[in-house]
Amino acid sequence: MADDKGKDREKGLDSALRRKLLMGLAGLPALAMMPRGAFAAAPTSAVNTTGLAVTDTEVTVGILHSATGTMAISETGSIQAEKLAIAQINEMGGVLGRKIKIIQEDGASDWPTFAEKAKKLLVNDHCAAVMGCWTSASRKAALPVFEQYNGLLYYPTFYEGLEQSKNVIYTGQEATQQILASLDWVAKEKGAKSFFMVGSDYIWPRTSNKIARKHIENVLKGTVAGEEYFPLGHTQFNSVINKIKLKKPDVIFADVVGGSNVAFYKQLKAAGIDLSKQTLLTISVTEDEIDGIGGDNIAGAYSCMKYFQSLKNPNNEKFVAAFKKMWGDKTVIGDVTQAAYLGPFLWKMAVEKAGSFDVDKVVEASPGIEFKEAPEGYVKIHPNHHLWSKTRVAKALPNGQFEVVYESPELIEPNPFPKGYQ
Amino acid sequence: MTNPKTSPMQSLSKAVTVNDNPFMKPIEWVSLLLLAGVILVVLPLMLDGFRLNLVGKYLTYAFVALGLVICWGYAGILSLGQGVFFGLGGYCMAMYLKLEASSVENTKIQSTPGIPDFMDWNQITALPWFWQPFHSLPLTLLLVVAVPVAFAFIISVAMFKRRVGGTYFAIITQAIAAILTILIVGQQGYTGGINGITDLRTLHGWDIRQDSAKFILYFVNGGLLIGCILMAQYVKKSKLGRILVAMREKEDRVRFSGYSVAGFKVFAFCLAAAFAAIGGAMFTLQVGFMSPSFVGIVPSVEMVIYTAVGGRLSLFGAVWGTLLVNWAKTSFSESFPDMWLFGLGALFIAVVLIFPNGLAGIWREHIEPRLFRKAKGLAPAASPALPHGTPAE
Amino acid sequence: MNAAILPSSAPIGTPADEKNFLLAVEALTVSFDGFKAVNDVSFYVDPDEIRVIIGPNGAGKTTVLDLICGRTRASSGSIKYKGQELTKLSESAIVQAGVGRKFQTPSIYDDLTVFENLEISFPRGRSVFGALTFKRDAEVRDRIHEIAQTIFLKDQLDERAEFLSHGQKQWLEIGMLLIQDPELLMLDEPVAGMSVGERIKTAELLNQIIKGRSVLVIEHDMKFVEDIAHRVTVLHQGKVLSEGSMERVKNDPKVIEVYLGH
């Protein structure tokens, strides 16, 4: 790393020449981001020693999600939440007295584009932090960029774990946080012994199911009656539904995503599986997904998340009202949307604790940061860069909302590399 | 074969012939120099490291487009599965880089150190056999081309021997792209699944993530591309190139002139696969990862459009087309993300309906005549080597 | 010359010595979904003979040529060319054995020049590797110019083939066969759609090129047939109806009935 920087400096001269040449070129965007810090007054030079885009009045933060492509469905909520949080922070006076300026880039549901745009946000725009990525694939693609250029990413999605980076704060839950408590609940509450797992065929469902299987077999002493995966976008589930009928598991454990999700629940309902009698536990359905599935089709299923829109607490009521005011009455708020909302606040608090925008100092200040106004209640950053959070189980209602039926009594410690579950 | 009827006009022929079939006509040399100048001199001077790396990434697609000119433009074989070969080449390279990044030292926190991290997460405790060859760099460089070409050979021999052609071939290649994507995503223990093979660091000890490495790789990429253009030009100019054109028009006539048509199609398809594979490997090196999203149908069709925009019969056009579409994509999606798909869709339709010969056609029909009218006396030499006729079916 | 007319029911292998025939077609049958387009056809072509096949539409004439050159595979029967069985060979092997075929509509490469059209037909560099390394040397050029002279196209060598007239295209295709120097030349309606002048020139061309080879021609133009044919085979509904000299065929009551009956 140090070696790289040395070389960068050596190349400083001709890159300045290149930039001048660039200035003459119309049509190439994003070329005006000169290191403005050079002209700043003393306080800025104190809070920004690494050439970030910080002026006396402004600090630049990037937002990097898919606004187009197949993932736009999921990522829109995150963009909205991050913009809301930033607007609220600016209203409160900004960060270290500086208003946040947003540069939004479109990852276009294409992983190299995420890497590319991440690099642009860090190298060209000198963003002090980036809120972004949604799928694991996009994060995996962008991660080396954040590590190489020492950027800071706030990643909102609940995900499979098995990762920990100096340059990322994970504001969603990792798999054990999300799954274990809810499995305990379903075993205790419903007396569940046998489970049937259905998932989309990619890393998150497979890892989550692996963790769930270990827990079911080793801790709950139950059985896994079946484990099935379908290609992303698959829409025919009748065969697996028959298999479920044959095996008669106590619990269907589902992590199907995207368009398949909609097909799965519609066909489940059509096949006469009554979710008020057959327990179904899902880790992939938030309020956002229910919009497409239809509340009627999934009513009665249990979802485990750390956040539901219907949570009863003053923080959340304020948050929901503000969100609807900004983005319209019809919008729904899912778990990831709330997690995305946390990012800007966690960053602001870490910056203020560090007294600096420098990534190294912010990272150093981050562990232990508490956010008491979080809509989900209370979160705290763990030294492993994930959040301490509660896990909740809620029942889907026909109107598309959830009714929380269980909440873990304590904050659950994030454990991205769980021993005994790998 | 001996010719029993010796002609009385042997001397005559030498006088009459003007068609001496040079490797490249003057105008083509100019085009080549122009392209090489832009890629190797102008762009590196003009762009910062970030933008240059982007152009480098685009140029890896140009390899695919180049192959499609031969395979689709000349031989009339439309493949909607070029992503398969791009991906296979890229994966071969990524496997080597991943093994190098997964040294025992780097992976000591894993339960099985020394294997790629995603294998460890999937409870795989030993490196699978088909990963073994990728410990060796020379072998990897060989396999980067050999694996995709062998795959292309199997597919194309099976299909062309049975005279599967045209639309059927296109649809079957598309299905193959779909199958391979599902397989790679599903076998995540061996392939890295949907995330692909990520976090690649060094090539034989040389850190490919640093800016200087990217700078050098850009030139390697550009050089390889120009090498491939020259190779394609050689093929195009050889009798084989003319046979491909002939085959596209009147397959039966070629067959009944004593040629095994399938063999020539297999060659064109394998050549296109080889180019795509080189592009894929360079992509992995410059971008730093490889994932199944470059194998599937959507990227494969997009690569066809690069060729169509450039002009499906023009080698240089393929490169320009690739650069243009990608540049448009990047700048459009930066400024009007919502409009981008409209633009891309309209581009597809316009290229088919209005500019079937793409950029190369526009250049030939509108720009070149004007340019060379001014430069007196050059006009005859400027006539293009490419046929003006209707595009391939 | 063996002028015997073999009845279609002749047992396979009757002819005393096959070696005298350039082409021996015996009991050839092909059916498309039960319809027998060619049904038990046998005929024999001598070296240096011009044989014309005539018959009403749908008689199976073109199918017979397709079968000989391998474009269609026979259901049963045999085709022996210089004693070699053709029904098992690939199309390109049949061509390389010395059988050339001209199609009904001019089948040339519009996008290439006349020179390139002829060059592709030049019998060298037919493998993939051979085509890659093929050199346009003096032998090739001389031969192409010679052929161009023969087919009246020496001034059009550098012209793109699509700009040729219909008659010139037919000649070009004949030239493309000629350059292969086949021992058996099969022509499907070589003068169809030609002007009178072109027709005369074509007859002249054919008479000039038949030296040292056999020619199998399908033609409707009776005047033209009379001009060139050594012998005539009449096909009707996939079977051989009559065979012999033009004079003899013309007076065959079966032939008269078929033609007048239509």
Add this chain to the structure above:
Amino acid sequence: MFGDYSLADLSSIFVMQGFAGLILFSVYVLMALGLAIIFGQMGVINMAHGEFMILGAYVTYLCSTFFQTYLPSLFGGYFFVAMALAFLASGAMGMLVEWALIRHLYKRPLDTLLATWGLSLILQQAYRTIFGPREVGVELPSWMMGSIPVTDSIEVQINGLFVIAVTTVITLGVAVLIYRSRFGAQIRAVMSNRSMAGAVGIDTEKVDRTTFGLGCGIAGIAGSAFTMIGSTGPTSGQLYIVDTFLIVVFGGAASLLGTIASAFSISQTQSTLEFFLSGSMAKVLTLLAVVAILMLRPQGLFTLKVRR
């Protein structure tokens, strides 16, 4: 794997599995029928087929919202109105596209592929702009949901029955139209010999346009019916395209019977494999089998051997 189950359990599962296969078969036929007309009869490679289906789905969505808001008493029957409108909307769109795009490309089939791919991108973005990037949930009348218990353990999905019924009606309708009606005779005449058909007084342009519109309209009905079992979003159409083309090609492009036979064999293979293997592997094996058979028999299952 069946050792632990009673005979009654097993037999009822086999019945239901057979029924699942039947539903999949109907879904495939419905998906492929429109394309069989467009690709099989006209030779146009319509990559936007999935987007025409989704158009039908969106029309159904609009209908359901409309009926819910303005005619709640008639909501139970809205689906039939929706299917008719979906047919009309997709059909009209198809005719427009034929006029603007396809008619220039009849001699360049591979170019129709590129142009319609472009069209599919435009339609996707249009859906996204109009309906938003998220999937929309289509409300169904309650009588269409759930299942009818036949015995204690055998249940029959109502929406499955509905799809089977729709498929049967549409397929019979198309068969009658193409093989028994005057219009069908015109279609077949135009497709086998365009200039001859024109010469005997058939308005070939009109026939082309109507045929294309018909194919797209059927896609619209399919999309409408699939709102019962699948998702409706801007990019949902892309999910269908590979399967659909494989079914048509596997059946032998020009044959309606072939399309049905191929849908049957593919659906049964996949449904059976899915029961015994994991879903992903079932899909891969099915596709591989189809591709392998197509390599051995490129003309597909049903084609006439003809003189070329």
